[in-house]
Amino acid sequence: MQIIVKKIWHRDAHRIGLFLKYDNATNSQLRKMGAVFSKSLRCWYLDYNVFNYKLISQTFENLLIENPKNKETQPLAGLTPSRDLPDIATSKFQLDSSQQKNNPEHITDIDSLKTKMRLELLPNLGKYWVFKMHYFQTISKQLLAVKGVYWNANYKVYMAMRNAKVQEQVENILNISPFFPANDYYKNESVFNGEEIILQPHPEDLKWMEVYLPPYLVLREKIKRFSMCRYSTVKNCYLLPAAPSVYEGLLLQFEPHNVLLSNQLPKGYLMKQNLPNRKQLDLSQTKSRIFNQVPDAAHDYISQMVDTILALNYSSSTLQTYTSSFLKFLKDNQYRDPKTITQAEMTKYLASIMERGLSATSGHSIVNALQFYYQQVLKLKNFELSLPRPKKEKKLPTVLTMEECLQIFRVVDNPKHKLLLLIGYGAGLRVSEIVTLQWQDILFTEHKIHIKNAKGKKDRIVMLPYSIVNTLEYYRKLYQPNHYVFEGQFAGEPYSTGSVQSVMREAIKKSGLSKKATVHTLRHSFATHLLEGGTDIRYIQKFLGHASIKTTTIYTHVTKMATDKVTSPLDSLVDENNKKRLID
Template identity: 35%
Template sequence: MNDREIHVSFEYNDELVKKIKKVEGRRWQPHKKCWVVPNNVKSINSLIRVFVNDNVSWDKSLNPFIKNNNDSNLLDINSTLSQLEKQLTLIGYSSKTKKAYKGHIRRFLTFNNNTKVLEKEGVEKYMYYLFNEQQNSHTFVNQALSAIKIYYEYVLKKGKVLYDLPRPKREKKLPNILSQKEVISILDSVSNTKHKSILFLTYSAGLRVGEVVRLKVDDIDSDRMLIHIRQGKGRKDRYTILSEVALDMLRKYARIERPENWLFPGGKDNSFLTERSVQKIFANACKKAKINKNVSVHSLRHSFATHLLEQGTDLRYIQELLGHSSSKTTEIYTYVTEANISKIKSPLDRLLTR
């Protein structure tokens, strides 16, 4: 760091790159392989706010700024987050949701210099900041607002003072779907039996990544050809189909690895494979299969539903297999299926092929 600029460096990570791009005045220096931020109060405060939840090694000269932004009431923040986690546990939220909500409240308090209670206008100002300056998605801002409302109601005991605060309109985005040919290419590109079994199960049963990694050996019912999903999203149990092809792959995997408790154990004792590991497995498979679409592991679940719909499976059965509470959630696949769209003939074809 010099008098005019601050150097920021980290191993490449998509999320960290997105964060640093939110800092005004930042620029990339290829020859130094680091980001450069102007050495002024505004940029430093922005930098600290963006990386408030990350493990950062700060230059000692930035200590006064860090204290003002983060440490001046750190004990109170930690106490507040502890109270929030307790309330979220009592409500029945999953550990993943609790972690997300605590992150939102930490950022909210940090943005407001640890002011615990703000008027409605202050919360609206924060929402505007998330939208306009940080350019977060509607989903992210909606979740932030949900966390703040719970914080006000259950931790601060302020009741529903934010009840009528408007929510961002939900974005109507269609999922990216893999064709059946692309799915085959992805599955064929994986040679590791354990990795192959994970992707086979994910696609063949329409599983969420958090569901497939938490499967236990006893959850595979080969007699009834069903998979028991325990405490999926919304803390709901359900059954979904077990593919014969996937079962054959699982048996091959079991002969090699011999799993005892978790179907796909992780590196630590009595732990399951992390979701991040499965995401990497899928990303590597897509790279080998030369799939250039913007897809993730969750795209296998979307593709499962879409392919079933194209085969003529009733939407109500698909809803049950996916574990959707509302049929409206499942209906999104009617917009991406080729079964109906392919029947429509373009007017250009009618004009020029008479």
């Protein structure tokens, strides 16, 4: 097995990249060494240091180093020097603590540093200069120590306040002057007089309109926040639903910037029915993501499967899970016609992926996808697909005590954030059910909540805790939401599940708890505390919306009632021995 070794830049650092054809035995060796597989680069990689380089050269024999300058490869002989890995393969660079402190990236001169930083100045964002560069530990620490310099993790860029003092400090650290434009200091630039946003029809799909923006990052970032916004790389414009409410939203959002909205749409082009509902939007986005990953060889098979799933009114998550699992199956079988693949080959394939360390849940997903394709898509009713089901690992859910739940709620100051956690715990809701909760679903007089179209497209009735009724009414007066109980950044849009999880993570951090808990942990805790309080498990099943009582019975294994009453035989032995000593 021949392995090509490259120096690569991946995840903000240099790595040792290992490129090779698929081989199960070699992959197992790489995993034991701590190597990680990169799906984007299609290679295995390790941290860029001497230890890993020596480990690779000692473990594998047939190694080649690719020379990036002339794209040739040369065999390794022990620790043969290479222009691709100079600081690892040669011995003149020692990784002692003193050299790491002064030069962690093993760069010995300033000219080399300038070349390797790959500095790039991006368009201004409000009162900040925006720039990016390759990661260097020492330089990054010095930059972030400057007051007014920040790291934006979402866009992976540095943001520096546009004033003279910050400019001087940053340019001194980078040892490049001038780097920022001269006298480009922050003034109130929220007004863009003379600029215009152009709206044009989208001939490919008349339900959408094309939005052309001036080249200002502030305006572009603002339009990205529209939940249904898409970007067309072909036309270099943004696409939004051609609906009157969206047009009104554009007017409201860009009015403070004094940007002219040039409406070049034909009369009657904007129609209310062009605004997709959430289900339609989720399905269309999921479908688009799927076909972006499907090669031509598998297009017909996946297209038939997608059409069948949509016709059966399955959810977008089922669509994503089934198609991705089936696509993996096709890929591993060289995109052969599924009709020609025998059950024996399917069983062998399933055994091979389990041997590779795939989780039981992923194995079940593949089995379900195959069952669906052969029975529902190909309509092979007489064809009995009997595949072995991978045994699932039996894991107990993480559960918080009542005291720990109270500790979490106490550290949350924002009323909206506190209420969504309280209602998630108090009613045992999933995070998706929290964000899609509407005011019309809360039955105040009956002290109940009507959960609609939940997992499995099922409705259910859950309790509305008496203790949060007054809080809910006060919250409604304070925030005045219209449709959803917890609205997102824009009116009429629900709060995102990611934001709810972020609220929970911050609350766990502030509370000082060592347990790894999510919003779903509150749901587990709700069920466990009800069971400990003596509630019949069948009622708990209805509150949680479980189709089978077997799913609910897992909470019987984590309740304190089941464990506190049982005494260890060791404790009994010690107690008996102590009694004998007292008697003697």
